[in-house]
Amino acid sequence: xxQAVEGVVFPWLDPSxxxxxxxxxxxxxxxxxxQTASRHDPASGRVVSGGPAAEQARICWDKIEAVxxxxxxxxxxxxxxxxxxxxxxxxxxxxxxxxxxxxCATSTMVVDALVRPDAVLExxxxxxxxxxxxxxxxxxPIDSDGSVVASGDLVGQCEWVLEEAGRQLAELGxxxxxxVRTVQQTTPATRRxxxxxxxxxxxxxxxxxxxxxxxxxxxxxxxxVLVALDVWASTAPKEIVRHAEDxxxxxxxxxxxxxxxxxxxxxxxxxxxxxxxTIGEGDVGAQAEFVYDQIxxVxxxxxxxxxxxxxxxxxVTPEALPNYRDVNTxxxxxxxxxxxxxxxxxxxALLSSDWLIEVEAVAVLNQ
Numbered sequence: 001x002x003q004a005v006e007g008v009v010f011p012w013l014d015p016s017x018x019x020x021x022x023x024x025x026x027x028x029x030x031x032x033x034x035q036t037a038s039r040h041d042p043a044s045g046r047v048v049s050g051g052p053a054a055e056q057a058r059i060c061w062d063k064i065e066a067v068x069x070x071x072x073x074x075x076x077x078x079x080x081x082x083x084x085x086x087x088x089x090x091x092x093x094x095x096x097x098x099x100x101x102x103x104c105a106t107s108t109m110v111v112d113a114l115v116r117p118d119a120v121l122e123x124x125x126x127x128x129x130x131x132x133x134x135x136x137x138x139x140x141p142i143d144s145d146g147s148v149v150a151s152g153d154l155v156g157q158c159e160w161v162l163e164e165a166g167r168q169l170a171e172l173g174x175x176x177x178x179x180v181r182t183v184q185q186t187t188p189a190t191r192r193x194x195x196x197x198x199x200x201x202x203x204x205x206x207x208x209x210x211x212x213x214x215x216x217x218x219x220x221x222x223x224x225v226l227v228a229l230d231v232w233a234s235t236a237p238k239e240i241v242r243h244a245e246d247x248x249x250x251x252x253x254x255x256x257x258x259x260x261x262x263x264x265x266x267x268x269x270x271x272x273x274x275x276x277x278t279i280g281e282g283d284v285g286a287q288a289e290f291v292y293d294q295i296x297x298v299x300x301x302x303x304x305x306x307x308x309x310x311x312x313x314x315x316v317t318p319e320a321l322p323n324y325r326d327v328n329t330x331x332x333x334x335x336x337x338x339x340x341x342x343x344x345x346x347x348x349a350l351l352s353s354d355w356l357i358e359v360e361a362v363a364v365l366n367q
Contacts, residue, residue: 001366002026002310004338008070012039012063013047019331020342023067024310026364027262029128030071031311034084034343035063036119050118053092057099060123065101073127078102080126080135084111084345089120090219096121105137107230108221109185112318113346124313124343130262132236134178136168139229140222154190154226159200161229166204174233179210180257181232181264183360188216188349190226201252208240212253213267213360215315216349234259243301247273256298263302263363267315268294269355278354284316285326291359292334299363307336308363314344320356321346327357 005023008015015022023032037056038049049056061075068074081102083089089096090110100106102125114122129135141149141157150156166176182205186194194214201209210232220228241256241263248255256265270279270287273294280286296306316324324344331339340361350358 002308002338002364005030005067005071008067010063010066012059019328019335020339022341023071024338024341025071026310027130027260029126029130030068030073031341031362032064032067032125032127033341034122034124035060036114036116036122038116038119047116048118049116052095053089053120054095054099056120057096057123060121061099061101064123064125068127071127075101076103077127078104078125079129080104081106082109082124083107084109084114084122084124084343086111086114086120087219092120105135107138109345110217110219110221111345112218112348113321115324115344122343122345130260132234132260133262134169134172134174134233134235136165136231136233138221139164139231140225141227142222142225148224151224152226154186154193155196155200157225157227158197159204161227162200162204165229165231169233174235176204177208178233178235178238179205179231180234180238180259181211183213183230185215185217185220185228186226187218187220191216191351194351198252205252208238209252209254211255211257211264211266213358214351215267215347215358216351218348232264236260241298241302243298244273247276256302258302258365261365261367263299263304263308263365265295265298265361265363267358267360269350269352269358271352271355278352281354284320284323284356285330287355287357288327288330288359289334291357292330295359295361296334302365304363304365305336306334308365309335309340309361310364311362312340312342313360314342315347315350315358316344317349317356318346
């Protein structure tokens with residue numbers, strides 16, 4: 001059963017003002033909302049989020065520890081950490097790493113901006129976790145000698161990181177057929193080659209494709225690579241959620257996968273699977289309304305509902321960021337209580353220039 005973490009002592013802000021929970025508990029895991037250094041400044045009466053990178057990182061981890069403490073957990077139980085860094089944050093990454101309190105593998109995504117304009121990082125964690133879930137370290141096309149593989153070749157690098165995922169899973173007695181979710185970062189400079197990467201996905205991940213999210217970022221965690229891949233697998237049987245099957249027949253990802261009671265929902269955009277067109281062009285609020293309705297339909301196809309959401313990650317384009325409050329209104333109107341934990345970041349672009357928002361989500365069915 002999905003429930004919010006209660007009794008959090010949170011002196012930095014009033015979390016009741018927002019359409020997300022600080023933490024959600026379900027299936028033996030605690031999913032936390034992404035945390036920045038935002039805090040109320042008594043002198044100005046405003047919310048501020050700036051400061052040196054190390055100070056911001058300390059505040060992020062102080063907040064995370066406060067939520068985990070209320071859930072009866074500690075940072076030693078973190079199984080997933082994602083650091084969303086602005087370009088300034090990436091340049092100060094050594095300082096940020098020095099403040100990191102969790103010892104599990106950490107993924108990095110470079111964003112154009114965070115919702116709080118002075119923030120240089122946002123930290124998102126999961127503690128505990130479904131016993132069947134396997135989270136690989138972030139995969140970059142860099143071999144054991146530290147050399148970049150297939151330099152300058154997006155297709156070759158995408159193939160290599162998938163094969164590396166297979167090698168790492170094989171060491172755990174699993175294979176690529178056990179993959180339930182992927183998140184792939186590439187850059188706008190390689191957008192024209194992106195379609196050509198589908199062949200490797202089709203060959204290595206098909207025919208029971210995982211849920212997937214793909215975003216375009218200005219920079220990647222390493223300056224000489226063209227792709228970064230995050231992979232989740234499961235020891236439990238994987239089921240494919242059937243939704244808009246005709247539209248997905250030619251694609252190399254599924255609308256969602258289910259392993260045990262956990263639903264992994266692909267990044268969902270304003271792409272209308274019935275027409276192939278874009279809904280709400282130029283209007284992030286209209287696109288968000290469509291996106292969350294699509295997520296509802298996928299969850300219902302999986303045997304659940306919108307109330308089963310535990311975590312959402314909202315990727316918006318820089319053009320949409322000034323109107324991001326419209327997304328908050330949509331969440332308040334369509335999401336159940338408790339609200340899911342959430343992270344929202346501005347990335348350079350989505351795979352279609354018409355899309356302003358992409359939402360990936362995780363849910364736990366009430367079985």
